[in-house]
Amino acid sequence: MKRHISKVREIDAASVAGNKTLAAALDRRGIERCKQAAQNLGVLHTPVVGRSANGKHLLLYGQCELTALREMGVSTMDAVVIDAAGEPGVRAKLSLQLMSLQSRPGALCEGLLLQEAVSAGVPRTEIQSILGKSASWVSNRLSLVTRLDKGVYELVQNGLLEARSAEEISRLEAGIQFRFAQSVLRAGLAKSAVETLVAACNDESCPDGIKEQILTDPRAAMLRMSDKRRAVTAERRGRQKADAPHESLENCVEVTIERTDRLRHMLCGVSAGDAFVCMSALKTLEAVLLALLANIQGFTRVKAEGVLP
Numbered sequence: 001m002k003r004h005i006s007k008v009r010e011i012d013a014a015s016v017a018g019n020k021t022l023a024a025a026l027d028r029r030g031i032e033r034c035k036q037a038a039q040n041l042g043v044l045h046t047p048v049v050g051r052s053a054n055g056k057h058l059l060l061y062g063q064c065e066l067t068a069l070r071e072m073g074v075s076t077m078d079a080v081v082i083d084a085a086g087e088p089g090v091r092a093k094l095s096l097q098l099m100s101l102q103s104r105p106g107a108l109c110e111g112l113l114l115q116e117a118v119s120a121g122v123p124r125t126e127i128q129s130i131l132g133k134s135a136s137w138v139s140n141r142l143s144l145v146t147r148l149d150k151g152v153y154e155l156v157q158n159g160l161l162e163a164r165s166a167e168e169i170s171r172l173e174a175g176i177q178f179r180f181a182q183s184v185l186r187a188g189l190a191k192s193a194v195e196t197l198v199a200a201c202n203d204e205s206c207p208d209g210i211k212e213q214i215l216t217d218p219r220a221a222m223l224r225m226s227d228k229r230r231a232v233t234a235e236r237r238g239r240q241k242a243d244a245p246h247e248s249l250e251n252c253v254e255v256t257i258e259r260t261d262r263l264r265h266m267l268c269g270v271s272a273g274d275a276f277v278c279m280s281a282l283k284t285l286e287a288v289l290l291a292l293l294a295n296i297q298g299f300t301r302v303k304a305e306g307v308l309p
Contacts, residue, residue, distance in 0.1 A: 160182070
């Protein structure tokens with residue numbers, strides 16, 4: 001039985017060629033987290049590199065870690081070094097196997113790795129087997145790559161646009177994706193805002209004027225949509241209030257008795273700590289009930305004296 005199967009080697013960090021496909025999933029926050037972890041704990045996830053026939057190293061896994069180490073000025077690094085001098089299909093299978101071990105590499109990065117594997121001649125059935133994914137999952141990831149405008153992908157490659165924002169942008173028509181992506185960069189919008197705007201742009205009921213504003217001035221469009229939502233909500237609440245049946249005195253009394261009885265049972269079983277936390281609210285309730293009691297007594301006294309009909 002083998003007792004030692006480690007392939008970790010110390011290599012020159014500058015000798016490793018970055019992986020543009022893996023770089024599509026990078027974000028600044030992830031790099032900073034890797035730096036902090038490396039400074040406090042060391043490199044937790046060892047990068048994996050493939051050694052080609054000419055002795056050069058190609059990164060197969062760990063773009064975030066490699067970027068962090070280079071920015072920290074590290075000259076040498078530990079890496080799992082494997083032979084990648086074979087056919088492109090062999091290297092593609094290694095990339096797929098590494099992808100299957102990652103928790104969330106990102107849909108765009110996954111799609112690009114799948115596309116490389118398909119281009120290298122790896123059958124889709126084998127891809128599904130390696131990843132443990134369904135045929136529809138593979139098709140959806142590949143579709144994401146084919147839908148995405150090349151200009152938008154270049155923005156991701158250059159580190160200007162987050163990959164997850166690009167995934168949302170890919171849901172737009174191909175002819176307007178790059179224009180919208182440029183507006184998103186100028187406005188500095190987060191992925192959640194991009195998702196909202198893309199959904200609105202794809203909504204057939206959305207007016208053409210708002211759609212055009214989404215493409216040219218997305219931040220103003222967000223404010224306009226928020227104002228409209230608030231107005232609709234206020235109008236809906238107004239209608240509900242107007243349509244609500246008038247509550248009778250008898251019904252209000254019954255509801256008050258029921259709630260008071262529930263509160264009495266809860267107070268009997270409440271702990272001292274919980275009672276202390278609610279003390280301010282209970283004192284306010286006490287004052288309200290005393291005022292209500294005075295009103296009830298006055299009402300019943302007047303009724304007993306025959307003043308009311």
